[in-house]
Amino acid sequence: MADTPSRPTEMTLAQARDALANGELSSKELTQAHVQAVESARQLKAYITETPERASTMAEAADARRQKGESRGPLDGVPIAIKDLFCTKDVLTTAGSHVLDGFTPPYESTVTSKLWDAGAVMLGKTNLDEFAMGSSNETSYYGAAENPWRRQGDNRPLVPGGSSGGSASAVAARAALGATGTDTGGSIRQPAALTGITGLKPTYGRCSRFGIVAFASSLDQAGPMARTVRDCAILLGGMAGFDDNDGTSVDTPVPDYEAALTGDIRGLKVGIPKEYRVDGMPREIEELWQQGLDWLKDAGAEPVEISLPRTHYALPAYYIIAPAEASSNLARYDGVRFGLRETAGSSLDEMYEATRAAGFGDEVKRRVLIGTYVLSAGYYDAYYNKARKVRTLIAQDFAEAYKQCDVILAPTSPNAAFGVGELADDPIAMYLNDVFTVPASLAGLPALSVPAGLDASGLPLGLQLIGRAFDEETVLRAGEVMEKAANFTAEPAFVAGR
Amino acid sequence: MADYRLQGDTGEWEVVCGLEIHAQIISDSKLFSAAATEFGAEPNSQVSPVDAGMPGMLPRVNQFCVEQAVKTGLGLRAEINRWSAFERKNYFYADLPQGYQISQYLHPLVGEGTVYLDMPDGSVVPVGIERLHMEQDAGKSLHDQEPGKTYIDLNRSGVGLMEIVSKPDITSPEQAGAYVNKLRSILRYLGTCDGNMAEGSMRCDINVSVRKPGGDLGTRCELKNVNSVRFIMQAIEAEATRQIEILEDGGEIEQQTRLYDPDKRETRALRGKEHAHDYRYFPDPDILPLIVENDWVERIKASMPELPDEKKQRFIDEYGLSAYDAGVLVAEQAYADFFETLAKGRDPKLAANWFTGDFFGALNKAGVELDAAPVDSAKLGELLDLIADETISGRIAKDVFEEMWETGKPAGQIVEDKGLKQITDTSELEGIVDKIVADNPDQVAQVQDGNQKVKGWFVGQVMKATGGKANPKLVNEILAKKLG
Numbered sequence: 001m002a003d004t005p006s007r008p009t010e011m012t013l014a015q016a017r018d019a020l021a022n023g024e025l026s027s028k029e030l031t032q033a034h035v036q037a038v039e040s041a042r043q044l045k046a047y048i049t050e051t052p053e054r055a056s057t058m059a060e061a062a063d064a065r066r067q068k069g070e071s072r073g074p075l076d077g078v079p080i081a082i083k084d085l086f087c088t089k090d091v092l093t094t095a096g097s098h099v100l101d102g103f104t105p106p107y108e109s110t111v112t113s114k115l116w117d118a119g120a121v122m123l124g125k126t127n128l129d130e131f132a133m134g135s136s137n138e139t140s141y142y143g144a145a146e147n148p149w150r151r152q153g154d155n156r157p158l159v160p161g162g163s164s165g166g167s168a169s170a171v172a173a174r175a176a177l178g179a180t181g182t183d184t185g186g187s188i189r190q191p192a193a194l195t196g197i198t199g200l201k202p203t204y205g206r207c208s209r210f211g212i213v214a215f216a217s218s219l220d221q222a223g224p225m226a227r228t229v230r231d232c233a234i235l236l237g238g239m240a241g242f243d244d245n246d247g248t249s250v251d252t253p254v255p256d257y258e259a260a261l262t263g264d265i266r267g268l269k270v271g272i273p274k275e276y277r278v279d280g281m282p283r284e285i286e287e288l289w290q291q292g293l294d295w296l297k298d299a300g301a302e303p304v305e306i307s308l309p310r311t312h313y314a315l316p317a318y319y320i321i322a323p324a325e326a327s328s329n330l331a332r333y334d335g336v337r338f339g340l341r342e343t344a345g346s347s348l349d350e351m352y353e354a355t356r357a358a359g360f361g362d363e364v365k366r367r368v369l370i371g372t373y374v375l376s377a378g379y380y381d382a383y384y385n386k387a388r389k390v391r392t393l394i395a396q397d398f399a400e401a402y403k404q405c406d407v408i409l410a411p412t413s414p415n416a417a418f419g420v421g422e423l424a425d426d427p428i429a430m431y432l433n434d435v436f437t438v439p440a441s442l443a444g445l446p447a448l449s450v451p452a453g454l455d456a457s458g459l460p461l462g463l464q465l466i467g468r469a470f471d472e473e474t475v476l477r478a479g480e481v482m483e484k485a486a487n488f489t490a491e492p493a494f495v496a497g498r
Numbered sequence: 499m500a501d502y503r504l505q506g507d508t509g510e511w512e513v514v515c516g517l518e519i520h521a522q523i524i525s526d527s528k529l530f531s532a533a534a535t536e537f538g539a540e541p542n543s544q545v546s547p548v549d550a551g552m553p554g555m556l557p558r559v560n561q562f563c564v565e566q567a568v569k570t571g572l573g574l575r576a577e578i579n580r581w582s583a584f585e586r587k588n589y590f591y592a593d594l595p596q597g598y599q600i601s602q603y604l605h606p607l608v609g610e611g612t613v614y615l616d617m618p619d620g621s622v623v624p625v626g627i628e629r630l631h632m633e634q635d636a637g638k639s640l641h642d643q644e645p646g647k648t649y650i651d652l653n654r655s656g657v658g659l660m661e662i663v664s665k666p667d668i669t670s671p672e673q674a675g676a677y678v679n680k681l682r683s684i685l686r687y688l689g690t691c692d693g694n695m696a697e698g699s700m701r702c703d704i705n706v707s708v709r710k711p712g713g714d715l716g717t718r719c720e721l722k723n724v725n726s727v728r729f730i731m732q733a734i735e736a737e738a739t740r741q742i743e744i745l746e747d748g749g750e751i752e753q754q755t756r757l758y759d760p761d762k763r764e765t766r767a768l769r770g771k772e773h774a775h776d777y778r779y780f781p782d783p784d785i786l787p788l789i790v791e792n793d794w795v796e797r798i799k800a801s802m803p804e805l806p807d808e809k810k811q812r813f814i815d816e817y818g819l820s821a822y823d824a825g826v827l828v829a830e831q832a833y834a835d836f837f838e839t840l841a842k843g844r845d846p847k848l849a850a851n852w853f854t855g856d857f858f859g860a861l862n863k864a865g866v867e868l869d870a871a872p873v874d875s876a877k878l879g880e881l882l883d884l885i886a887d888e889t890i891s892g893r894i895a896k897d898v899f900e901e902m903w904e905t906g907k908p909a910g911q912i913v914e915d916k917g918l919k920q921i922t923d924t925s926e927l928e929g930i931v932d933k934i935v936a937d938n939p940d941q942v943a944q945v946q947d948g949n950q951k952v953k954g955w956f957v958g959q960v961m962k963a964t965g966g967k968a969n970p971k972l973v974n975e976i977l978a979k980k981l982g
Binding site for chain 1: 547550551552553554555556557558559586588590591592595596597598646648650776778779780783784785786
């Protein structure tokens with residue numbers, strides 16, 4: 001491990017944890033440095049809401065606990081950011097949408113509750129695509145978060161990916177030690193890859209969805225985003241666990257994820273799915289993929305050629321199932337009980353129409369329309385039901401593959417960060433950003449994106465490890481080995497406080 | 499029982515009905531949240547964030563509600579599906595906070611069953627149950643609180659309902675009424691629904707169609723929310739009559755949803771085609787399929803009370819009651835319990851007659867429930883004992899009962915205080931009879947000429963003379979002797 005940096009914001013979460021534990025640093029100091037970093041990084045629009053006072057109070061409480069010898073563990077006193085899709089009690093929660101104007105929930109999401117119980121400190125709520133629908137952060141009502149990276153010799157702003165783009169941007173710019181994200185079809189992994197950080201989508205059911213604004217309920221899953229695999233392991237330990245309030249939460253013990261980082265992957269069988277070699281894949285991504293495999297091989301893993309024959313159908317199935325669920329999940333934004341209400345006209349129907357017309361952005365409307373269409377009488381079997389069957393087959397593909405391998409290696413995204421506005425008018429091109437992340441989402445499997453290299457223009461690229469259900473440990477272990485080998489030390493153009 | 503037929507210009511018509519009953523599950527908390535369910539609470543005082551459809555909230559299946567629905571399914575002699583699923587029924591309404599109702603659609607918890615109707619003529623009519631599924635209730639829109647505004651009360655939002663769907667086996671208003679009463683009785687025995695139609699804990703939708711006897715099923719119309727047995731019966735007749743008129747005029751029945759107006763005794767269309775809903779049902783991704791284990795069902799089965807049908811048969815076998823009397827007595831568990839306490843060690847027919855006769859009459863007159871009656875089964879039993887040991891006659895007993903009802907005093911005391919004890923002293927009665935015979939020679943002659951009616955007149959005279967206290971059996975014996 002490298003020497004601990006003097007600037008607290010440039011520590012990893014693990015380093016900060018150690019510095020807190022051995023008394024080199026107080027949570028108050030660590031948090032103060034981050035509050036300033038958040039302020040100085042405002043140009044990135046990574047945060048929608050900053051909560052410096054709450055951060056300060058929480059930090060003081062953490063320090064007081066530590067002084068009394070009552071530290072709550074590795075996250076006690078550690079400042080983190082929360083994607084603004086998690087409901088936080090008495091703190092504005094927007095989901096990146098105008099329709100939730102002024103909504104401050106009277107309840108806390110289970111995942112954030114667990115984090116606060118573990119002593120984590122809230123810096124604020126991070127930007128996201130509206131209702132987590134997007135791969136660039138450009139659909140946020142609060143303006144697109146920017147990527148702190150720039151192409152070499154080109155200062156035009158780039159997207160941080162999405163939908164957890166604000167969390168990714170904040171962590172990459174050293175304006176948070178870690179952050180929560182949510183991943184429905186790639187919303188943790190793709191922004192992690194595009195901003196040169198690490199992000200893990202856990203197994204569906206590993207983290208509670210209670211209190212997370214729903215996009216597509218059968219796919220949504222909360223997960224950690226941080227600068228290292230170890231940091232993600234620590235954060236996941238604070239987020240995961242059974243929750244009686246979420247009927248899809250799975251009651252299985254939470255292992256010590258950090259302890260899984262043994263560095264020993266000898267004999268690990270790494271599957272390479274041939275169907276992921278899509279047409280037109282940039283050469284540098286293909287090379288990086290091979291490089292990743294070589295790193296794992298060098299550490300004693302065995303490569304296995306595998307087949308996931310239904311991969312081709314994953315993206316279309318995803319873009320039926322997710323909008324279908326979304327069209328229903330978003331029906332509650334009707335202007336009656338919370339958030340925006342537009343009262344044009346006098347009838348209830350007019351209020352609905354005006355509220356939803358003004359409250360939702362184009363991408364959300366597009367998906368609500370698609371979802372309504374695929375569920376409607378006469379089309380249900382052709383679209384939604386067919387997509388569910390495809391989903392089952394895709395899960396079967398993975399189950400077959402895991403008879404031959406322990407973990408699957410693939411690129412995270414078919415491209416590096418792109419320019420703001422570049423794909424904004426081409427939804428299909430935008431959807432193609434999810435081509436490598438969606439299959440694991442449909443199958444509910446854990447998947448980790450690790451920064452592995454730079455493209456020709458100096459932008460980060462990520463590699464993805466997909467594991468068996470509830471085998472986050474293997475994914476993290478292999479990820480850490482790859483991370484070490486990649487030795488990714490490049491830094492974004494913008495680093496807070498420098 | 500004669501088939502119910504409506505007479506049209508072209509001949510007789512048959513009515514075919516299927517009923518959908520929404521029965522509110524008795525449970526302290528809602529189907530998917532821990533909020534309370536008590537009726538009549540302050541508006542919006544029993545609403546959890548789940549019931550209000552707040553962002554990020556998730557439903558959590560209340561196992562007790564599932565148990566209640568399984569129990570009900572067993573009570574309807576229906577198959578319990580070991581695998582069932584909740585789906586979302588999507589539509590917008592101001593009192594539907596989520597924008598969808600969580601219901602069961604393709605895979606209900608309970609499958610086919612049978613309910614037996616006890617008709618007034620003692621016949622038993624089987625009605626098939628198509629299915630029973632669970633769903634959540636919506637809130638209430640209050641349009642009358644302030645002009646131009648609608649208020650929403652979400653107390654009811656999320657309360658668990660059982661939708662019980664009958665097969666189209668009901669062929670008369672009378673059967674429909676009997677079906678609702680029987681279902682209500684079963685639910686109340688099971689303790690799974692209080693069956694209170696006035697409070698809306700049991701609501702009824704009726705599908706009505708008409709056809710020529712034995713012909714193909716006609717197009718049906720659905721009558722929504724008909725909320726009393728009387729209105730259900732009226733609504734069916736009104737709707738069937740409307741359909742017959744249209745058909746006989748050469749028209750066609752448009753399948754639609756209608757409301758019954760009890761004031762005008764007619765039905766009218768609720769919404770036109772432009773508001774026809776496409777509910778876009780799909781499996782609720784928040785709720786895993788419901789898997790019911792066999793031994794759990796067996797445990798529930800073992801905990802079931804004796805239900806009306808079994809109890810009725812037992813009353814017929816054990817107490818020798820008529821099917822009709824037994825049916826009346828088992829309609830309410832409380833009636834049946836009252837009767838069994840009353841009949842214990844007594845003549846069951848006498849007990850049944852008194853309970854369904856004078857006692858029910860008094861209850862109805864006073865408009866009170868059984869548990870609020872001033873006479874309980876022990877007190878009524880005491881009265882029956884006085885009849886049985888001939889302390890008082892049945893005739894006097896009626897007066898004593900009235901007094902008991904008014905004052906709450908025990909029968910024995912009333913008989914004592916008022917000196918109503920029956921005269922069973924033969925010589926005393928003979929004296930009275932002798933005097934009457936002596937005073938009325940003309941009537942004696944009539945009797946001797948064979949006019950039996952006049953014999954009754956003598957009985958009346960003796961009763962009059964004794965203030966009704968004479969033992970009627972003795973009086974008859976003495977009169978027979980004296981008048982020859």
